[in-house]
Amino acid sequence: MAPWGYSKENGPATWHKDCPIANTGVRQSPIDLITTGQTCAKYDSNLKPVIVSYPAFSEATFLNNGHSVQFQPSAGNLSELSGGPLTKKYKFEQFHFHWGNNDSEGSEHRVNGKMYPAELHLVHWNSESPNFSSFQEAVGSNDPHALCVLGFFLKVGAENASLKPITDLLSKVKNAGSSVSFPGKFDLKAVLPETLTDYYTYDGSLTTPPLAECVKWIVFKEPIEVSTAQMEAFRAVDDGHGKPITGNYRPPCPLHTRTVAASFK
Numbered sequence: 600m601a602p603w604g605y606s607k608e609n610g611p612a613t614w615h616k617d618c619p620i621a622n623t624g625v626r627q628s629p630i631d632l633i634t635t636g637q638t639c640a641k642y643d644s645n646l647k648p649v650i651v652s653y654p655a656f657s658e659a660t661f662l663n664n665g666h667s668v669q670f671q672p673s674a675g676n677l678s679e680l681s682g683g684p685l686t687k688k689y690k691f692e693q694f695h696f697h698w699g700n701n702d703s704e705g706s707e708h709r710v711n712g713k714m715y716p717a718e719l720h721l722v723h724w725n726s727e728s729p730n731f732s733s734f735q736e737a738v739g740s741n742d743p744h745a746l747c748v749l750g751f752f753l754k755v756g757a758e759n760a761s762l763k764p765i766t767d768l769l770s771k772v773k774n775a776g777s778s779v780s781f782p783g784k785f786d787l788k789a790v791l792p793e794t795l796t797d798y799y800t801y802d803g804s805l806t807t808p809p810l811a812e813c814v815k816w817i818v819f820k821e822p823i824e825v826s827t828a829q830m831e832a833f834r835a836v837d838d839g840h841g842k843p844i845t846g847n848y849r850p851p852c853p854l855h856t857r858t859v860a861a862s863f864k
């Protein structure tokens with residue numbers, strides 16, 4: 600079977616062939632975050648702010664893997680995540696993006712059916728579990744919270760100076776399979792809103808194969824602004840079949856018996 604992707608032939612509707620959980624899973628991601636009505640997100644006053652400790656990365660690889668662009672620091676990185684709904688400390692693994700062909704589509708999560716032009720995912724794994732001691736092992740562990748992914752919506756507005764080092768690098772990884780070592784330091788903390796207090800959180804999965812149901816999702820209410828030019832830079836990245844990646848987002852999945860908690864009213 601051709602490797603998975605986002606085209607008609609190998610896109611989300613075909614993933615069940617290699618990954619049955621795509622259709623049989625009851626905690627698949629992404630989802631539509633509904634804020635009013637029956638199945639809406641429920642305010643939980645016990646939810647604390649998310650705490651990140653992201654010292655500037657000094658060594659990292661920026662890669663176009665044909666279905667996204669991914670920033671992965673070298674193994675020595677000490678970036679950590681805790682707080683929010685988490686009871687353990689998580690280690691940073693990588694961040695990557697999902698985007699669309701125009702500003703009305705591109706994010707994986709939706710809010711009352713609304714899509715944003717892109718979504719940033721910061722991927723972490725539980726570094727305090729006795730059952731695994733690497734990201735790869737965490738993914739295969741069947742632990743319901745082996746991973747924690749922070750999701751941030753991107754919306755079009757002012758140029759984002761903190762993300763400029765990343766969007767300026769996109770032309771260097773235009774071809775699928777290409778990667779560059781990230782020049783200099785990158786301050787991820789500067790990309791994020793100051794206070795990480797307002798978010799939705801629920802139990803879900805990876806949004807791409809293997810679609811493992813091991814993710815505690817934390818999706819922030821506050822979008823991050825990027826300029827039109829920065830959005831366009833994502834749309835020029837190729838998918839390995841001589842075409843730009845113009846929509847690497849999975850449609851929303853059924854909630855089943857899950858509830859979504861909100862840290863804000």
Ligand SMILES: CCCCCCc1ccc(S(N)(=O)=O)cc1
Binds near residue numbers: 722748804807808809
């Ligand atoms: C051990 C091999 C598995 C690699 C799984 C890599 C992966 C990480 C995050 C996401 S996402 N979009 O849910 O944040 C999807 C896939």
Ligand SMILES: [Zn+2]
Binds near residue numbers: 696806
């Ligand atoms: Zn993702």
